[in-house]
Amino acid sequence: xxxxxxxxxxxxxxxxxxxxxxxxxxxxxxxxxxxxxxxxxxxxxxxxxxxxxxxxxxxxxxxxxxxxxxxxxxxxxxxxxxxxxxxxxxxxxxxxxxxxxxxxxxxxx
Numbered sequence: 047x048x049x050x051x052x053x054x055x056x057x058x059x060x061x062x063x064x065x066x067x068x069x070x071x072x073x074x075x076x077x078x079x080x081x082x083x084x085x086x087x088x089x090x091x092x093x094x095x096x097x098x099x100x101x102x103x104x105x106x107x108x109x110x111x112x113x114x115x116x117x118x119x120x121x122x123x124x125x126x127x128x129x130x131x132x133x134x135x136x137x138x139x140x141x142x143x144x145x146x147x148x149x150x151x152x153x154x155x
Contacts, residue, residue, distance in 0.1 A: 130137040
């Protein structure tokens with residue numbers, strides 16, 4: 047309030063200073079909130095991109111392993127066919143022996 051001399055009293059000046067400080071504080075909090083929101087959005091995008099990259103890498107590795115396993119299987123089949131063609135009697139004896147062992151094991155179960 048203005049005193050008899052027309053000047054603001056100390057109480058009015060303190061109130062105005064507090065009001066300015068509070069407005070400044072509100073503005074600082076708003077800016078901080080905006081900054082934190084921006085950082086959170088940026089970090090979530092970064093995490094999302096890293097996760098996608100890791101998923102692509104895992105998928106590529108799985109495809110590579112699948113292809114390698116398929117090649118190994120094809121090679122094993124080719125070797126087995128070759129061995130059977132080269133030594134049919136030995137292959138037949140091995141198959142009969144394996145069947146006999148498996149039959150005995152299954153009968154005991």
